[in-house]
Amino acid sequence: MQSKTPSESITTMTDMVLPSETNSLNNLFGGELLARMDxxxxxxxxxxxxxxxxxxxxxxxxxxIAVPLGSVVTVEAKVSRAFTTSMEVYIDVWMENxxxxxxxxxxxxxxxxxxxDAGKPTKVPAIHPETELEKxxxxxxxxxxxxxxxxxxxxxxxxxxxxxxxxxx
Ligand SMILES: CC(C)(COP(=O)(O)OP(=O)(O)OC[C@H]1O[C@@H](n2cnc3c(N)ncnc32)[C@H](O)[C@@H]1OP(=O)(O)O)[C@@H](O)C(=O)NCCC(=O)NCCS
Numbered sequence: 205m206q207s208k209t210p211s212e213s214i215t216t217m218t219d220m221v222l223p224s225e226t227n228s229l230n231n232l233f234g235g236e237l238l239a240r241m242d243x244x245x246x247x248x249x250x251x252x253x254x255x256x257x258x259x260x261x262x263x264x265x266x267x268x269i270a271v272p273l274g275s276v277v278t279v280e281a282k283v284s285r286a287f288t289t290s291m292e293v294y295i296d297v298w299m300e301n302x303x304x305x306x307x308x309x310x311x312x313x314x315x316x317x318x319x320x321d322a323g324k325p326t327k328v329p330a331i332h333p334e335t336e337l338e339k340x341x342x343x344x345x346x347x348x349x350x351x352x353x354x355x356x357x358x359x360x361x362x363x364x365x366x367x368x369x370x371x372x373x
């Protein structure tokens with residue numbers, strides 16, 4: 205299987221915040237943003253793997269800035285690392301002002317698994333990061349995968365060597 209670059213999976217979705225998508229403070233409801241990020245990330249994972257993909261876990265979400273009603277929101281998703289059947293997808297969320305300037309509002313990291321028609325995990329191409337940011341995200345992906353597996357009870361903390369190296373000398 206030939207390796208690919210993160211930019212081959214890039215998925216950009218732009219949409220407005222409508223009244224039905226806000227909380228009582230008139231800001232974008234968190235669950236609505238999670239759904240938008242899940243859709244963009246799912247498309248990115250599909251572009252990388254050329255397979256059906258399912259969300260396996262949401263590893264990290266930071267709601268740093270509230271997104272007001274009427275905002276133009278762009279969700280940008282890219283595969284940051286591919287393992288055997290799973291892919292880490294990094295999502296950046298931007299708010300766009302009327303003058304066209306952009307402000308980074310949120311970010312998230314999701315894990316997707318490529319599956320066959322029977323829902324069984326299937327292999328995905330490796331990924332070759334190109335930019336400095338892509339290389340940085342690629343390098344951190346294994347410890348994030350290990351943390352996610354430990355929290356899900358699917359890996360023993362002792363086996364999470366890459367994760368442990370963060371804390372031990
Ligand atoms: C995700 C799913 C396919 C994994 O199936 P599984 O039988 O656990 O398969 P495996 O144990 O072989 O794991 C497959 C891959 O997912 C990874 N994975 C599984 N759970 C994970 C988690 N919580 N965090 C990170 N990676 C995870 C494994 O490490 C493995 O990766 P690798 O092959 O790249 O090394 C299965 O649990 C599933 O179908 N879940 C429902 C998905 C769904 O419906 N999502 C929508 C949300 S409602």
